[in-house]
Structure formats: structure tokens, C-alpha cells
Amino acid sequence: MANPRSLVYALYSHWAVVEWLVQCSRETPAFEPVQVLALIGKCEPALSPDEREASLRSLLSSGVLQSLTGDELVQLNPYVQEFVRGLCREHELGLSAVLQARVQGIRSATAHLKEAIELGRQDQLRQASVQLLELFRQISLQLEQDRHAIMELAEKTRASDALIPAAQRYRQVLQAYDEYVEPMAAMMDSGADGSFYPLLEDATRALEHAQEWLLAQGALYTLRQQVSLAALQARLLCRQGREVLKQCSDTLLPLREEMRRHNRLSSSISQLLGQVRKRGLARTFRAGDLPLWRAERPRRISVGDEVRSIMAEARDFEPVSLSFPDEAPAVAAEALQLVDGAALRAQLKASIPLSSLLDWLHQQHPQLHDATLLRLYHELINEPEWGFQQADESRKTELHQVRVIHYPHGVFEQ
Amino acid sequence: MNTVTTLHLDRLPSLGQLFELFNAGRHLNRVAEPALWAELEAQQEQYQLLFARLGFRLCIDGRGFAWFQFDTAGANVSRTTRQLALLLMLLFEHKADDGQHLARFTDWQIDQKLLAALAERGRELLRAEGLTLDALGDLLGKACAQGFAEVAGGGWRLLPAVWRYLDHFEVLVEQQREDADEQGADQEAGSDFIEPASNEDEIA
Numbered sequence: 001m002a003n004p005r006s007l008v009y010a011l012y013s014h015w016a017v018v019e020w021l022v023q024c025s026r027e028t029p030a031f032e033p034v035q036v037l038a039l040i041g042k043c044e045p046a047l048s049p050d051e052r053e054a055s056l057r058s059l060l061s062s063g064v065l066q067s068l069t070g071d072e073l074v075q076l077n078p079y080v081q082e083f084v085r086g087l088c089r090e091h092e093l094g095l096s097a098v099l100q101a102r103v104q105g106i107r108s109a110t111a112h113l114k115e116a117i118e119l120g121r122q123d124q125l126r127q128a129s130v131q132l133l134e135l136f137r138q139i140s141l142q143l144e145q146d147r148h149a150i151m152e153l154a155e156k157t158r159a160s161d162a163l164i165p166a167a168q169r170y171r172q173v174l175q176a177y178d179e180y181v182e183p184m185a186a187m188m189d190s191g192a193d194g195s196f197y198p199l200l201e202d203a204t205r206a207l208e209h210a211q212e213w214l215l216a217q218g219a220l221y222t223l224r225q226q227v228s229l230a231a232l233q234a235r236l237l238c239r240q241g242r243e244v245l246k247q248c249s250d251t252l253l254p255l256r257e258e259m260r261r262h263n264r265l266s267s268s269i270s271q272l273l274g275q276v277r278k279r280g281l282a283r284t285f286r287a288g289d290l291p292l293w294r295a296e297r298p299r300r301i302s303v304g305d306e307v308r309s310i311m312a313e314a315r316d317f318e319p320v321s322l323s324f325p326d327e328a329p330a331v332a333a334e335a336l337q338l339v340d341g342a343a344l345r346a347q348l349k350a351s352i353p354l355s356s357l358l359d360w361l362h363q364q365h366p367q368l369h370d371a372t373l374l375r376l377y378h379e380l381i382n383e384p385e386w387g388f389q390q391a392d393e394s395r396k397t398e399l400h401q402v403r404v405i406h407y408p409h410g411v412f413e414q
Numbered sequence: 415m416n417t418v419t420t421l422h423l424d425r426l427p428s429l430g431q432l433f434e435l436f437n438a439g440r441h442l443n444r445v446a447e448p449a450l451w452a453e454l455e456a457q458q459e460q461y462q463l464l465f466a467r468l469g470f471r472l473c474i475d476g477r478g479f480a481w482f483q484f485d486t487a488g489a490n491v492s493r494t495t496r497q498l499a500l501l502l503m504l505l506f507e508h509k510a511d512d513g514q515h516l517a518r519f520t521d522w523q524i525d526q527k528l529l530a531a532l533a534e535r536g537r538e539l540l541r542a543e544g545l546t547l548d549a550l551g552d553l554l555g556k557a558c559a560q561g562f563a564e565v566a567g568g569g570w571r572l573l574p575a576v577w578r579y580l581d582h583f584e585v586l587v588e589q590q591r592e593d594a595d596e597q598g599a600d601q602e603a604g605s606d607f608i609e610p611a612s613n614e615d616e617i618a
Contacts, residue, residue, distance in 0.1 A: 167513060258517055265517075265580055266510040268587040269503050273539075276503070281496050281543055289586055290495045291578040292487040293439025293560055 002063020002077070010062035011080065014055060016043040018064060021076055022084045030073040036065070086145065096183040099146075102139050103187065103196055109135060110203045117206075117213050125210055126223055129230045132203060136233040143244045150176060154251045170259040177252045181245070188245050200238050207231035337372045339365075344376070348386075348411070356408035357381065357388075358397050370399040387412045421464055428453045432461065436472065436482040439491075441561030441575035444478035445520065454480060479561070479575040497543055497553055498562070502579050504536040519576060524554065525569035 011018055017040050021031070024039075033056060040052045047055065059065040065074045109131040116124035157173050188196045210227050275284045311317075347364065354360050358377050365373065381388055389410040397404045423429070428450055435442055435450075444451040454461055458474060465472045471483040487495075505524070506516055508531065514522070533540060533547045540546075545553070554570045557563040562579075563570045 169515070258515070262510075262516050265506070265584060268583045269506050269510070271587050272583055273503050273507060276500065276539060281500055281539070285496050285499060285586075288485065290499050290582055291481075292484050292491060292495060293481075294437075294484045294487055294491070 006062045007064060007077070007080070010058055010064045011084075014040075014059055014064070017055070017059070018076075018080065018084055019088060021065075022081055022088065025076055025081060030068060030075045032073060036074060086141075096180045096187070099139065099142055099184065100187055100195075102135055102142070103199060105135050106132065106199045106203050110199070110206050113203075113206045113210060117210055120217075122214075122217075122219055122223065125214075126226065129207070129210070129223075129227045132207070132230045133226070133233060136230070136237050140233075140237055140240055143240055146180065147244045147247055150180070150248045150251055154255055157255055170255065173252055173255045174259060177256050181248050181252055184245055185249070188241055196241055197238060200234050200241075204231055204234040204238075207234060337369060339368070339372065339376060348380070349413075352386075353410065353412040355391075355410050356395065356397070357411050358404065358406060358408060359395075360411075362397065362399060370402050373399060374404075381409050421460060421467075425457055426453075426460060426464070429461075429464070433465075436465075436470070436480075439482070439484070439560055441479050441481045441573070441578075443561055443573040443575055446561070446564055446573055451478070451480075475574075475577065477574050477577055479573070479577070481561075481575065481578075494553070494556055497545060498557055499579055499582075500536070500539060500543060500545075501532070501550060501553055502576065503583070504532045504539070506580075508532060508535060516580075519572050520574060523567055523569055523571060524563075526551075528569075529554075 017036075020039050020043060021036070024031070028035075036056055036059075037049075037052050040047065040055050044052075044055075056065075060067065060074065063077055064080050066077055067074050109128055112131065113125060113128035116122070116128055153172055153176055157169055186194070188194055207227055207230050211224065211231065214224050214227060272284060312319075344365075348354075348360075351360065351364075357380060358373075361368070361373055361377055368376070380386065389412065391408045391410065393407070394405055395408050397406065432442070432450065432454060442450060442454065454474070462472045462474070465482070472480065473483050474480040505522075505528075506519070508528075509519070509522065510516060529550045530547060533550060540550075554563055558565060558570065560575075561573060562575050563572050
């Protein structure tokens with residue numbers, strides 16, 4: 001049996017090592033002395049090898065570490081392990097069955113309390129109230145430890161490497177939900193199946209009745225205080241149970257839903273791929289089955305003509321009416337006159353030199369309309385085979401309908 | 415009674431930028447463009463109202479992406495979206511077989527090695543769509559243009575907007591399941607009418 005004072009002192013002296021050992025004990029329940037020495041070296045690198053050996057001997061002799069019989073391995077003292085885990089919030093998730101057993105224990109303790117009141121036995125009443133207090137304390141501690149264990153579970157699941165298979169990562173979450181949260185929820189159900197609240201309420205009523213009985217009978221102050229404390233703890237435990245259950249559900253439920261969503265999505269994708277293999281992509285996904293987007297189109301927002309009428313109304317604008325002239329009858333187009341271009345050019349060649357091409361054309365071909373004559377004139381003056389000399393003074397030439405003021409083009413042989 | 419709603423345009427400094435983004439068919443992702451997302455989130459109602467008045471439906475998903483909903487599209491877009499759906503299904507099936515959690519697709523790094531594995535895995539399906547290994551890279555480029563992915567670390571990374579495809583996959587399968595159940599129920603109801611006819615024949 002280890003000396004408690006020396007155990008606690010060793011814990012104080014080698015806290016860092018013990019904390020590491022407690023964390024490692026989750027994966028490795030027993031250690032080789034070499035492993036412990038390496039851990040001591042890691043936590044206190046300044047120590048020499050002899051000093052590390054001395055630390056190990058100190059941990060063994062104080063009872064913090066225990067040698068396994070028939071083996072060289074050492075393990076942590078279970079009390080030390082439990083104590084350090086409690087302080088460092090490194091608990092394992094407790095069994096819901098243990099919680100249920102403790103809750104059921106309230107039933108027998110309450111029965112003892114009621115019997116004590118009926119029989120008028122204050123000593124029995126004191127024992128029953130101590131028993132109830134101890135049960136409330138244990139249940140409260142377990143609820144708190146389990147809450148932290150579940151939160152750590154969720155944090156590890158979320159933070160774990162994405163390369164780890166999802167089934168492996170979420171296995172503990174699903175297990176915790178199925179084996180802890182659901183039984184706990186059933187136990188704390190407010191319906192006929194729930195036992196937590198009815199038992200606590202029964203205990204609370206019995207304790208309050210005991211308080212009134214002690215007041216009427218007269219009893220020691222310490223006894224009355226103890227019973228009063230137990231009644232208060234019962235009420236607090238009701239609230240704590242509700243809060244812990246809600247927090248555990250809120251922590252684990254999203255992760256469970258994530259896993260379910262993963263499974264549902266995975267099976268949907270496999271099913272659709274199977275359809276694509278059989279029917280083709282276009283037949284599997286019809287128009288509108290998938291996200292669509294529109295190719296970029298430049299858009300302009302402009303004001304419509306309606307705003308003009310709004311502006312006119314705003315400014316009391318009255319448009320001025322104008323009468324447009326009547327439509328004049330269409331002028332009949334003159335018939336095109338055919339001109340023998342070759343004969344005309346031969347005649348011109350025979351007539352050069354000339355002082356005015358326009359006058360010659362009008363004299364030689366008086367039958368030509370003014371438009372035709374002017375067209376021929378402009379054609380001829382642009383032909384390169386003729387030489388032209390434009391006069392310095394203008395002349396007026398009277399055609400049939402128009403009078404042309406021009407600088408005559410004289411024609412000479414090129 | 416018509417309620418008059420005031421639009422405070424001075425509170426929408428990124429209006430032009432957001433409209434240009436959404437009108438181009440792109441998705442806005444919180445992780446890719448946090449500043450724009452913060453602006454949109456801060457004045458979500460105003461933006462939705464304004465765009466609705468202009469004839470657009472702005473959809474904002476709580477998982478961190480937003481887009482303009484279009485119910486019709488051209489032939490090119492329809493083909494691209496189907497091909498992208500095929501690529502995503504092959505990718506997600508590959509990752510599911512690896513045991514990876516599908517909801518964490520934004521953590522995946524898609525590189526040429528992975529694309530080659532997908533090309534091998536879905537060789538027949540991709541060949542039917544005329545998609546080669548190079549075409550898969552181009553397809554991811556188009557996905558980046560529309561805000562479904564981004565270039566990262568020499569490869570690509572999917573963005574939360576991909577949830578639109580995943581939601582569509584689940585809805586489609588669910589609809590097919592419901593249709594199959596209805597058909598099954600109809601067939602059972604139809605078979606009840608057969609028996610009286612056979613009884614009449616027997617009586618005759």
C-alpha cells in the first residue's frame with residue numbers, strides 16, 4: 001500500500017512525466033522501463049542518465065508506477081490514472097450502463113429514506129441522505145466527465161487527417177452516439193420509459209418531506225443541513241442531466257448526420273453512374289437536372305421613351321403642331337435615250353479642233369434631252385484619248401430646259 | 415396594399431462587381447472571395463431585392479456560395495454542365511472508394527495524376543463523351559471560370575459551389591425512387607382489376 005503523502009509528493013515532483021504517461025496509457029496500458037526513461041528524458045532533458053534512473057525508482061517506490069508481477073513492465077497506479085485524467089479532462093467515455101445503475105441506486109436510497117421517516121429513525125435517515133448525496137456526486141461527476149470525453153471525441157474526428165478513411169474516423173462517433181447518447185436520452189426521456197427524472201423527483205420529494213419531519217421532530221442542525229444539501233443536489237442534478245444530454249447530442253448529431261450524408265451521397269453517385277453507363281449521359285441528365293449558367297452577355301440598361309412623356313407632364317410641355325405640305329405628284333421619269341457612242345466619237349474626231357464641246361454637242365444633236373447631253377459631255381471630257389483645253393472665261397449655253405454656265409472645254413487631237 | 419421598399423444604393427458599393435460576376439454565370443464563393451462575400455452577406459436583402467427588380471434571381475446558400483439562377487441555357491452550356499457532372503461523379507466515386515469523406519471535397523487536391531486515374535477509371539464513359547485526359551483539364555478550367563473550382567498548388571481545388579451538383583444528384587435519385595414507388599403502387603392497383611375479369615370468364 002503506497003504512502004499517500006509520498007505518492008502525492010512524487011506526483012507533484014514528476015507531474016510532467018505522469019501527465020504524458022496518462023495520455024500514452026490510452027494506447028499503451030503498460031510500459032517498459034526503457035520507455036519511461038525515454039519519456040523522463042523528453043520531459044526533463046537536463047537530467048543525466050543516472051538522474052533519470054533515480055526518477056524512475058522514485059516513481060516506483062512512491063506507488064505512482066506499479067510493477068506488473070512476473071514481468072518487467074510497469075503500469076500507472078489506477079488511482080493516479082483516474083485522478084490525473086479527471087484533472088486533465090482526459091476521460092474515456094463512461095458506460096451508460098454504469099450511469100443507469102447509479103440512477104437506479106437512487107431508488108433504493110430513497111426507499112431507505114422513506115422507511116426511516118415512517119419508523120422515526122434519524123440515524124437511518126442520516127445514512128440514507130449520505131447515500132443519496134454520494135450517488136448524486138458520482139452521477140454529476142460522471143456526467144461532467146462524459147461530456148468532456150464526447151467533446152474531445154468530436155474534436156478529434158473533425159481535426160483528424162482527411163486521408164484517414166471516413167468510416168474509421170467516424171466509427172467512434174457513431175459508436176458513442178449509439179451506445180451512450182441514445183441510452184442516455186432514453187433514460188432521461190420525460191415519457192414512460194424515462195427513469196432519471198421520476199427517480200430524482202421522488203428523491204427530492206422524499207428529502208423535502210424529511211426536512212419538514214426533522215423540523216417538526218427536532219433534530220441536530222448538521223442533520224437538517226445534510227438533508228437540505230441532498231435536496232438541493234437533486235434539483236441541480238436534474239438541470240445538469242438535461243444540459244449534458246443536450247450538449248452531447250448537439251456535439252455528436254451533426255457528425256452523425258455528416259456520416260449519413262456521406263453514405264447517402266455516395267450511394268446516389270454510384271446509382272447515377274450506373275445509369276450513365278447503361279443509358280448515356282444525355283439520357284440520364286435531362287435539361288434542368290443540373291446547374292445551368294448563361295454565357296456572358298453585355299447588358300445595357302437605358303431609359304425608355306416613356307420617360308419623355310413623364311418629363312413632358314412634369315414641365316407642362318405642349319407640343320406645337322406643324323402642318324406638313326401635301327404630297328406632290330411624282331414626276332414621270334424621262335425615257336432613256338439611246339446614243340450610238342461609236343458614231344458620236346467618230347463625228348467628234350472628224351470635227352476637232354473645237355472651242356466648246358458642250359455647244360457642239362447641243363448643235364449637232366439637238367434631239368438629245370438636256371440630261372442625256374450633259375451625261376455625254378461628262379463622259380467625253382473624262383476620256384483620255386481626247387485633248388482638252390478649258391477656257392479662262394465662262395460662257396452661258398442655253399439647252400432645252402436649263403441654262404448652263406460653264407468654262408467651255410475645247411477639244412483638240414491628242 | 416403595396417409596400418414601398420427603399421433601396422439604398424449607397425450601401426451597395428460592390429454592386430457593379432457583383433452584377434458582372436453573377437451575370438457572367440459565375441458563382442461567388444466565400445472561401446475564394448471573402449471580401450465580396452462579406453459585402454453581399456452584409457446587405458443580402460438589398461441585393462436580392464434589387465436584382466429581383468431587374469429580373470434576376472439571386473440565390474444564396476448558407477454553405478458559402480451564391481449565384482444567379484438560370485432555368486435555361488444554350489446547347490454548349492448544357493453539354494459542359496453534363497460533362498462536369500460526369501467528371502465530378504467519377505471523382506467522388508474514386509474518393510469514396512478510398513474511404514475519404516465526401517463532404518470534405520474542398521480539401522482535395524486535384525492534380526494530373528488524379529485526373530489520369532479518373533481517366534482510366536471512367537475510360538468508356540469519358541470516351542463516349544469525347545473527353546480525353548487533356549479535355550478533363552480544359553473542363554476543370556471551365557469549372558474555374560464558373561466558380562466551381564480554383565487553381566491551387568499546381569492543380570485544382572473544388573469550391574463549395576460544387577454542392578449544387580451534389581444536391582442535384584441526391585434530389586434526382588430521390589425523385590427516381592419516388593417514381594419507382596409510385597409505379598410499383600400503380601402496378602399493384604392495376605393487378606386487382608385483372609382478377610374480377612378472370613372471375614367473369616369463369617362464370618361465363
